[in-house]
Amino acid sequence: MPELMTSIKETGIMMGISMSFCVVIGLPLGIFMFMSNPHIKGKKALSYWLFNFVVTFIRSFPYLLFVITLIPLTRLILGRAFGPYPASFPLSIMAVVLYARLAEQVLLDVPKETALLAESLGASKWQYIWHFLLPEARSGLILAYTTSAVSMVSYSTVMGIIGGGGIGDFAIRYGYQSYQYGIMAVAIALMIVSVFIIQMVGNTVSQRLDKRK
Numbered sequence: 334m335p336e337l338m339t340s341i342k343e344t345g346i347m348m349g350i351s352m353s354f355c356v357v358i359g360l361p362l363g364i365f366m367f368m369s370n371p372h373i374k375g376k377k378a379l380s381y382w383l384f385n386f387v388v389t390f391i392r393s394f395p396y397l398l399f400v401i402t403l404i405p406l407t408r409l410i411l412g413r414a415f416g417p418y419p420a421s422f423p424l425s426i427m428a429v430v431l432y433a434r435l436a437e438q439v440l441l442d443v444p445k446e447t448a449l450l451a452e453s454l455g456a457s458k459w460q461y462i463w464h465f466l467l468p469e470a471r472s473g474l475i476l477a478y479t480t481s482a483v484s485m486v487s488y489s490t491v492m493g494i495i496g497g498g499g500i501g502d503f504a505i506r507y508g509y510q511s512y513q514y515g516i517m518a519v520a521i522a523l524m525i526v527s528v529f530i531i532q533m534v535g536n537t538v539s540q541r542l543d544k545r546k
Contacts, residue, residue: 340503341523343417347489347499348482350421355428355481360474362388362429363436364462370441388430397491399423404495420489420497428485435477443469472543479535483528490524500524 362384367373369381391399400423407422408414447469451461467474493502500520508517 336507337503337520340498340500340520343498343502344486344489344500346417347421347424347492347497348485350418351424351428351485351489352478352482354425355432355478355485359429359432359481360436362433363440364466366433366437367440368458368462370437372441388434391426391430392434396427396488397494399427400491400495415496417492417498420492420495420499424485424488424492427488428481431484432477432481435480436474439470439473439477440466442473472539475535475539475542479532479539482531482535486524486528486531 366381366384366388369378369384371378371381394402400420403423403426404414407419411419411422413419443466447465448461451465456465489497489499490501490504492499493505500523504517504520508514508520
């Protein structure tokens with residue numbers, strides 16, 4: 334039980350840090366990619382293709398190899414490469430690029446009439462984003478954030494392989510490697526329950542913020 338509680342705490346640390354960066358960096362990046370998208374801006378933007386390449390490259394990188402590749406950089410920045418806090422570094426990067434892409438797709442679905450209305454009212458770019466674009470897309474952005482959180486729960490199980498700890502590491506060490514499959518089943522059940530809770534909360538918040546209802 335003490336080891337299980339420690340693993341839950343480690344997963345909570347990794348999820349908390351990565352999902353915080355997901356909003357703080359991922360959402361602005363998604364908005365920037367949307368605003369510079371050739372379909373929106375009407376002309377090709379070098380900055381868009383640059384960020385688009387980086388986001389696509391990181392998302393397509395096999396996650397375990399991505400984590401291993403970042404070990405030297407993680408050690409350089411944080412002074413160590415093992416533990417829940419260093420493990421949060423690659424997890425945060427993946428959360429940022431995943432949410433940025435999902436946020437861009439959500440914003441692309443916003444009706445063009447919203448931009449025309451903002452333009453007719455003389456709204457500046459920032460006023461358009463803050464008062465028109467985000468309120469119109471907030472329901473979809475919540476669902477995108479929920480999807481990102483669910484994905485990070487899955488990604489966090491990999492971090493035990495490089496010493497990051499967490500529930501996934503607990504299931505492997507105390508369950509699979511020790512042939513105690515009951516313990517592994519408990520760990521898996523906890524992760525499934527956490528995913529269901531995250532999804533239910535996200536769906537509920539999204540429905541309440543949906544302006545179309």
